[in-house]
Amino acid sequence: MNTTELTLDQIYQLAFDCLSAAGANQDNADAVANTVMRAEQDGSISHGLFRIPGYVATLKSGKVNPNADPQPEQVTPALVRCNAQNGHAPLALARSIEMLAQSAKTCGIAALNLTHSHHFAALWPETEALAERGLVGFACVSYMPAVAPAGGSEALFGTNPISFAWPRPGKVPLVFDMATASMAVGEVKIAARDGHKVPLGTGLGPDGEPTDDPKEILKGVLLPFGGYKGSAISMMVELMAGPMIGETLSFETKENDNADGGPPQGGEFILAISPEIMGGSDWAEHAEKLFEKLEAMEGIRIPGQRRHKLRNSGNIRSVNSELVQQLRTMSGTAE
């Protein structure tokens, strides 16, 4: 794969220009470009510039509101709701996180229900933002049917990722962010693009049989991670990011979608918890005892650390050259 070296500023600007050219206003283009740039910065390439064509498709098709002006509201002292006004999720999230954090710092626990949003990013930006404020964060979203319930062969669940972040004052927070599918669709797409195989058990082909060919799985169906137990967690996400917050189930999301290839409308459920209020003043020091044990074990790493190491590895990132060329054309800045 040929790559092109870009600075983080160039990555941000390329994303911003593509979104602006497709009609997004300043605030919305800025929020999405920032999220995309931060994914590239952290080496999370499946959520980086790779997603821009999808974001742009939703602006061109008119599915997404390019001028969304989401305003979070305090429903109860422990509950924040934000109607994203059919915009991309990053602006609504950027505007809601502080209100969620303050609610959790007052009540010990609080939730943010994001509705009418088009989410196409990782979940760690929101859970990590909570951890940076000294809070425990949990988030989940559903998507469009791509995963068969364990025992079945028909897609019903989205890849339904969950993310969890634990704050470590003075240190990099513990953050995991994982599909409850055996693999994220973005990862399967990248494997397909790059001609790599995937492990057996990742999914079924269109014939309902197990396969290691990502192209076949993209035409067939993914499986949940961890069999029946992972399937139960995926179902929990369907309910929490759907009917629990007044938003659609994955199969409804698909029915409502215009199939432009970009993110459909859906919801996100986010939880913020104050370990200071719940656990008392020594909560952080106490949790470090677990991390010390983990770090002492050979072959074990604390999730989130690798991303942060990449985050701090200078200002240049290598991006697939074909993608860069495509985006330059899209933004009207091609040489």
Place this chain on the structure above:
Amino acid sequence: MNTTELTLDQIYQLAFDCLSAAGANQDNADAVANTVMRAEQDGSISHGLFRIPGYVATLKSGKVNPNADPQPEQVTPALVRCNAQNGHAPLALARSIEMLAQSAKTCGIAALNLTHSHHFAALWPETEALAERGLVGFACVSYMPAVAPAGGSEALFGTNPISFAWPRPGKVPLVFDMATASMAVGEVKIAARDGHKVPLGTGLGPDGEPTDDPKEILKGVLLPFGGYKGSAISMMVELMAGPMIGETLSFETKENDNADGGPPQGGEFILAISPEIMGGSDWAEHAEKLFEKLEAMEGIRIPGQRRHKLRNSGNIRSVNSELVQQLRTMSGTAE
């Protein structure tokens, strides 16, 4: 295996008598006996009378307070804390659930932090109690080290079960309750007792090698379900049921325990959510659309339904005769 038929009242009374004979006061013996009877009623035998010798051991060794008088306190409008006063968990839970439910109905979301408790039951009694009140429930506990983090071979995590319940007004709620270990210790113990093998991948023997012999795994270590992803969830439970609520990590729980074979002291984190406040008035009808899809798929069942079917299957249960004899002796009611 020889079995003895007992009525539900006889099961309750046998449990109550064992606990009373070991010193538990009326309220504590009643709460535990009720939890044990309900497990037998639902066919959850690994949490039924099978657990009484463990409960009794903690009373005889003096580890558990036989006269615990737990009083839940409202810490914030969305947070209830209950110090179980070193008693068995059922009494503290029975006294706290209503305050938790009311908090969730006021705030949309609320948490119960149970501390200084000895938990030795399933988690579905508490999440199902929330679902019966029209609330979404989530609960988790840690225990003593029995599970190696994915990639390791040394026990650090407890079996760290999680339970989730979704209310279905007029119907049996959806409830799952599962160890984040590949299998619950209780199940492994029953397999060992009954001479059954367990699937490869369940755990490692004392030599660090995979085995299908439950006796070897009980001397070695369990593995998490679902590899690295299940391991991440198990770690989340360590933090949520531990430092987040001011309670011990599994390895600390073991260090503090007197090894009497009964449940050690630890914490439980419980979440209650009002889908009415969050999702609006059609939340229940909406979620049924998912269950209709699931029920239409061959080979898929909605978790919790089988237990409820057993619950309503008359008044008689078959219990391992050896166990019944042991408990009759223990209670001083042997014929």
